[in-house]
Amino acid sequence: MNYPKELRYTKTHEWTKEEDGAYVVGISDFAQHSLGDVVFINLPQEGDDVKSGEAFGDVESVKAVSDIVSPVTGRICAVNEELVDSPELLNSDPYGAWIIKVADVSETGELLSAADYEEFCRQED
Amino acid sequence: MKLIFEKSTQGRSCSILPPCDVEQIELKEGLARKTKPDLPQLSETDVSRHYTELCNRVHGVNNGFYPLGSCTMKYNPRIDEQMAALEGFTSIHPLAPDYSTKGCKAVLDTAEKCLCEITGMDGMTFQPAAGAHGEFTGVLLIKQYHASRNDTRRTKIIVPDSAHGTNPATAAMCGFEVVNIPSAPDGCVDLQALKGALGEDTAGLMLTNPNTLGIFDENILEITRMVHEVGGLCYYDGANLNAVMGVVRPGDMGFDCIHLNLHKTFATPHGGGGPGAGAVGCKAFLRAFLPGSAIKGHEGIQVRSFAGNFLVVVKAVTYILTLGKEGIPEAARNAVLNANYLMRRIQGTFEPAFDRICMHEFVLDLSRFKEETGVSALDVAKSLIDRGIHPPTMYFPLIVHEALMPEPTETESKETLDEAADIFRELYELARKDPDYMKSSPHNAQIGRPDEVQAARNPILRWKRT
Numbered sequence: 001m002n003y004p005k006e007l008r009y010t011k012t013h014e015w016t017k018e019e020d021g022a023y024v025v026g027i028s029d030f031a032q033h034s035l036g037d038v039v040f041i042n043l044p045q046e047g048d049d050v051k052s053g054e055a056f057g058d059v060e061s062v063k064a065v066s067d068i069v070s071p072v073t074g075r076i077c078a079v080n081e082e083l084v085d086s087p088e089l090l091n092s093d094p095y096g097a098w099i100i101k102v103a104d105v106s107e108t109g110e111l112l113s114a115a116d117y118e119e120f121c122r123q124e125d
Numbered sequence: 126m127k128l129i130f131e132k133s134t135q136g137r138s139c140s141i142l143p144p145c146d147v148e149q150i151e152l153k154e155g156l157a158r159k160t161k162p163d164l165p166q167l168s169e170t171d172v173s174r175h176y177t178e179l180c181n182r183v184h185g186v187n188n189g190f191y192p193l194g195s196c197t198m199k200y201n202p203r204i205d206e207q208m209a210a211l212e213g214f215t216s217i218h219p220l221a222p223d224y225s226t227k228g229c230k231a232v233l234d235t236a237e238k239c240l241c242e243i244t245g246m247d248g249m250t251f252q253p254a255a256g257a258h259g260e261f262t263g264v265l266l267i268k269q270y271h272a273s274r275n276d277t278r279r280t281k282i283i284v285p286d287s288a289h290g291t292n293p294a295t296a297a298m299c300g301f302e303v304v305n306i307p308s309a310p311d312g313c314v315d316l317q318a319l320k321g322a323l324g325e326d327t328a329g330l331m332l333t334n335p336n337t338l339g340i341f342d343e344n345i346l347e348i349t350r351m352v353h354e355v356g357g358l359c360y361y362d363g364a365n366l367n368a369v370m371g372v373v374r375p376g377d378m379g380f381d382c383i384h385l386n387l388h389k390t391f392a393t394p395h396g397g398g399g400p401g402a403g404a405v406g407c408k409a410f411l412r413a414f415l416p417g418s419a420i421k422g423h424e425g426i427q428v429r430s431f432a433g434n435f436l437v438v439v440k441a442v443t444y445i446l447t448l449g450k451e452g453i454p455e456a457a458r459n460a461v462l463n464a465n466y467l468m469r470r471i472q473g474t475f476e477p478a479f480d481r482i483c484m485h486e487f488v489l490d491l492s493r494f495k496e497e498t499g500v501s502a503l504d505v506a507k508s509l510i511d512r513g514i515h516p517p518t519m520y521f522p523l524i525v526h527e528a529l530m531p532e533p534t535e536t537e538s539k540e541t542l543d544e545a546a547d548i549f550r551e552l553y554e555l556a557r558k559d560p561d562y563m564k565s566s567p568h569n570a571q572i573g574r575p576d577e578v579q580a581a582r583n584p585i586l587r588w589k590r591t
Contacts, residue, residue: 033526034526036501036520036526036527037503039577062503062519063520063523064520
């Protein structure tokens with residue numbers, strides 16, 4: 001399992017990082033591994049508001065449909081539309097396959113360091 | 126293949142309906158439709174061929190091994206169908222005068238008496254049309270019970286994570302808050318977690334025993350005692366009753382109400398098809414709340430018209446009376462024996478998630494296998510189709526990653542189980558030699574890998590003339 005040090009993580013298994021003034025959001029390696037093969041993603045629209053701790057979309061795998069929860073409060077400034085046709089990228093490259101970028105961030109939820117998140121996942125497994 | 130509508134030829138017909146023997150009436154103005162229904166027009170030969178072609182595209186219990194976990198796809202004895210086809214049962218109308226429906230009433234009374242004896246309940250309804258419908262009815266009983274006592278604080282239903290998948294949905298549909306509690310490492314209810322979840326807001330507990338891991342919870346008496354102690358009721362999901370029918374009774378385990386899937390435990394297996402019958406039983410103190418209850422002074426609920434899918438009840442009664450008091454527990458014991466035999470014959474390749482004696486089904490954990498070979502539980506399931514075996518339930522329960530859940534049932538012979546075990550073992554080896562072949566299977570089926578996501582999200586259910 002891979003936990004890149006430069007990222008921050010949520011207890012609902014999303015990752016985020018600040019890049020050019022926006023927060024990039026995706027799902028972690030642990031998340032994609034637990035989900036199994038992802039077959040569908042429901043994406044929000046650019047311009048939608050997101051709130052930290054609330055779902056902004058969902059992913060469907062061979063096992064179940066799961067919410068994707070926003071780590072931050074703000075407004076969506078970019079959506080990775082490539083995932084609509086290739087949701088399997090979330091499995092093959094979870095940290096490259098970002099889902100949304102959030103601008104005007106006013107608040108962040110509880111974000112864990114890579115080490116703390118790895119420990120949290122160990123207990124969850 | 127073509128739809129029956131696409132095979133239609135204008136003006137062609139067949140006369141398979143008997144002539145009308147009741148007086149024709151004119152419908153009132155506004156009730157009659159203005160255009161004729163656009164029904165397909167075919168000869169009897171075409172209709173017969175159409176349905177035979179459909180039949181050939183299906184894999185049923187009569188085609189081969191069908192170990193679909195928790196669906197209990199046992200062989201359905203022909204005598205059950207013969208009884209359900211008797212004209213006295215098929216040509217009856219639910220509103221016919223009482224003197225002409227005494228036979229049907231006797232079937233329902235016999236079913237209630239037998240099933241109450243098997244489950245340790247005091248009363249039963251046959252209205253619910255399927256398992257989840259039965260769950261819904263059962264949890265409504267709990268809701269009505271608390272409401273009748275003006276006990277409005279009870280807003281939560283506790284559901285262990287090894288419960289049947291429909292349980293949390295049922296509790297939510299009945300307006301309760303669902304409290305999920307984790308399993309202990311042995312796959313059973315974690316008593317500490319249960320204790321922590323119980324309180325004066327507990328309406329009840331929904332439990333499947335044996336659970337979806339195929340494990341019988343040995344703490345069951347303690348669990349139901351704990352729930353009753355705080356004033357909650359206990360609901361038994363009968364999905365897995367096949368493992369214990371005639372051996373132990375949910376009523377003796379401390380459950381207050383239950384549902385049974387007559388269409389699997391008592392023949393007529395349908396594995397997602399239909400029709401079903403989700404009979405709901407309860408202890409005497411809940412009887413007044415049962416749908417169709419004869420007890421006056423209570424506003425009973427109704428979940429379906431009349432006696433539900435009555436012919437499924439006819440089949441269940443036939444099944445029970447054929448097997449009798451000795452045959453019912455023997456069937457349960459053989460179901461458990463077959464599951465354990467198959468599990469041990471496969472072990473050494475695909476490993477069980479819990480290395481212990483199982484009940485009527487077991488869960489294989491393919492996560493290490495997938496890491497080693499890249500072949501997933503889905504790929505193994507698809508490969509089984511090529512070998513003439515219906516895939517087991519997959520990716521359930523969620524607490525086991527890469528899960529496959531075979532349930533062989535008591536109606537399979539040792540030879541069938543040996544053959545199936547050999548196929549599982551062969552596929553285990555094949556994944557190492559030629560993983561790509563398995564990832565692209567099935568190779569010999571009429572339908573390979575349909576787009577299940579789009580089929581579920583955007584189903585095309587209606588044919589339109591173009």
